[in-house]
Amino acid sequence: MELKLCNIVHDFGKKRILNTINLSMSPGVYGLLGPNGTGKTTLMRIVADILYPTRGNVLLDGQNKDDMGDQYRAQIGYLPQELGMYNHFSARDFLYYVAALKGLTKKEASDRIEVLAQMVNLSGEMDKKCGKYSGGMKRRLGIAQALLNNPGILILDEPTAGLDPSERVRFRNLISEISNERIVILSTHIVSDVDHIAKQVLLMGRGELLRQGTIKELTNELQGEVWEAHVPGRLLAQIEENGTVVNVQQTDTGLVVRVVSKTLPVENALMVNPSLEDVYMHYFRRG
């Protein structure tokens, strides 16, 4: 399966939101990483066939999605940022409802709901009302509804927003498990959501794909430019002037500063291995 975005441009009124996006994807997790308001949701809505781009084409295995119609939409699973759920529905009824909208028969729906409830670890909670679900359970139910039609392309828009750290880790593992046969596009501004699981990281800044690569490729680009130094507080401003400060930790004897800088930031700085967070800060330090 190959999903290709060709010269996607999108304008809202006179404002250009997406500027000539080109991208080719095969099964695996694509982490769409960038600050708020850079066009991630807009791009995902275009791939989900909810929004028509101003210009450009989306091709699935060489066929234009607009020519494929329902055949294309049958391949899409979408978890929007805000998924509307009926609080008085049980999780099971909610999934039956979405299954009906997706055109599944009752038998297909009941078989699939059984499998998905297990997959997202909600088997024992299916008769509980959606309104009684925690944030993490809602997100897992959101994944289940997106997977009802067994889509080849799964689009997850900030799926970990509002989750606590342990839910976040569980959720990341779940995404990883379900990504071996499908294209998963996951947008986030939280680096750890895509660290470890993304086959490719797409850095999105102001409507453009700034960089694309594996985590290793992106971190390798900063090899020799990431430092840690133990410094007195008064040196922080000078370090900030010459590099991108990624982290500052207070200690009894001063600060431990992590910084991206082409040159040695201070005498005693030690070169360290770059992380995806360093890459993110390097590209987006000014928001």
Ligand SMILES: Nc1ncnc2c1ncn2[C@@H]1O[C@H](COP(=O)(O)OP(=O)(O)OP(=O)(O)O)[C@@H](O)[C@H]1O
């Ligand atoms: N329907 C709309 N009409 C006008 N402008 C819009 C519309 N939807 C989004 N925008 C604008 O497009 C830009 C990109 O928004 P988008 O939601 O795609 O970004 P994002 O990267 O997903 O951000 P976030 O993480 O905050 O959702 C923003 O400036 C936003 O205000």
